[in-house]
Amino acid sequence: MTKRSELPCDARFDGYAALHQAFRWQVPEDFSIAEACCGRWARETPNAPAILFESDSGCRAQYSYGQLQRAANRLANALQRLGVQAGDRVAIVLPQRFETAVAQIAVNQLGAVAMPLSMLFGPEALEFRLQDSAAVVAIVEGAALASMRQVRARCPALRQLLAVGEGAQADELEWMAALQAEDARFVSARRKADDAAVLIYTSGTTGPPKGALIPQRALIGNLSGFVASQNWFGFDPAAPERGTEAVFWSPADWAWTGGLMDALLPTLYFGRPIVAYQGRFAPERAFELMQQHGVTHSFLFPTALKAMMKAVPAPRQRYALKLQAIMSAGEAVGDAVFGWCEQQLGITVNEMFGQTEINYVVGNCSLLWPARPGSMGRAYPGHRVAVVDDEGKICPPGEPGDVAVHRRDVHGDPDPVFFLGYWNKPEATAAKFTGEPSNSWCRTGDTAIMDEQGYLWYQGRSDDVFKAAGYRIGPSEIENCLVKHEAVANAAVVPKPDAERGALVKAYVVLAPGHQGSPELVAALQAHVRGRLAPYEYPKDIEFIEALPMTTTGKVQRRVLRLQEEQRAREAALA
Structure with missing residues (x-):
């Protein structure tokens, strides 16, 4: 298991080519996200801060890894009492808050499958996902209860609602009461790295949403990109064994891949604190949060960066910031925002590219290879990436095609980042793969050009x-x-x-x-x-x-x- 002062790989690197050649995946047969992100820290450093909570109403709280583990144990016992078993889907309809992290850890400890759903979803969006997944329990914040109640009767598999905050009705469980009735101890069963952990529905930009089933090992597959895009998050590049203090924050919703797999879980994996802000994004508020909590690392999507650039052209004149790295993804950053970050924040933005099914596969690390404004970056260590044509053949440099990721890395080892498949959609899963031999390339549906140095230049979604x-x-x-x-x-x-x-x-x-x-x-x-x-x-x-x-x-x-x-x-x- 990786220690707080170790890199998620077995070598130190200098330069892009050497990075890829030296990197080898270390994927144990048994691997649990709950243990990696909480259990070990609760034993080793129980008082270390895990969640720094703040809401737009002025509420503030700090929770340690020990508190996170005890709450997760109580919730796991409560869910078990409700009949939740390994493999069952549990919907989590919560914003950024302590209880969201608790729910993720608890569901994982049970061997059940966490299904995060956005607070922004209306009744129709919730109903589709609840019916499609056959979720048995939903953990719901008070503001989303009304929408859940509208659809509950049409979701026959949904046995119980667990309400976080005020507003629980007679036939619903209230969070605090449910947890207080349970033991703070829980013994987790061993989990295989290939076991299902999370079911995340795609955003549905090109059709009906599909549930991507994510295994436990996918978190390991995310780590090389996370560390690189965050400029060696939590590590001193000159002396990685020493480690550094790091505080993470991102406005990315913890209900989707960007918030869960690019922010919450990797931050907890390295035993660092993450800021949970329950409130609407606003440019000035973003700077205030980063100043107040001493945020060192962040994921800010291009839309947020554009808004921050327009609202606060010279942020360092107004705020005392400790930023060391910014990762951005979702859309192309563009050289206007890229230049503003360099000039006004002193940060070279590390763009990243990935998707729910194969996340954190391409990007930049300004410490190790030069970022090029407008480029998506290069393949992160452990990932073999190419641009392919309609037949799955690799395109020559400069020719547009579909960005694709190979099932195996440059050493021939399986890439752990891959999803298990689309929930109950084997045909859609098969259609995601192409090429010879054995449909080994996974298409992303994003068009790009790769240059001679391996940099990818985004052209847009294929459609x-x-x-x-x-x-x-x-x-x-x-x-x-x-x-x-x-x-x-x-x-x-x-x-x-x-x-x-x-x-x-x-x-x-x-x-x-x-x-x-x-x-x-x-x-x-x-x-x-x-x-x-x-x-x-x-x-x-x-x-x-x-x-x-x-x-x-x-x-x-x-x-x-x-x-x-x-x-x-x-x-x-x-x-």
């Missing part, structure tokens, strides 16, 4: 890339260019159907505070893009919008806007 007047258009480059204009807070580019050209480039633009939409601004933004990109890439149509449609994971839903344009075109044709 986001479109052709206009015969030219292949990747939306991210145009969006990045628009955001560089002082009037633009965010932007999304989609095709607008056109009889002559097939499609026009259309931009939906969210304005920065203090700016108003006008024909003059439209012309200025068009000129702004035309003067920086290819002539065919400037948006022929610009529509100002209050907010872009977003998934619960912070990704722009271009599909929603694209379908809206298609509907408008159909209506115009009938008029």
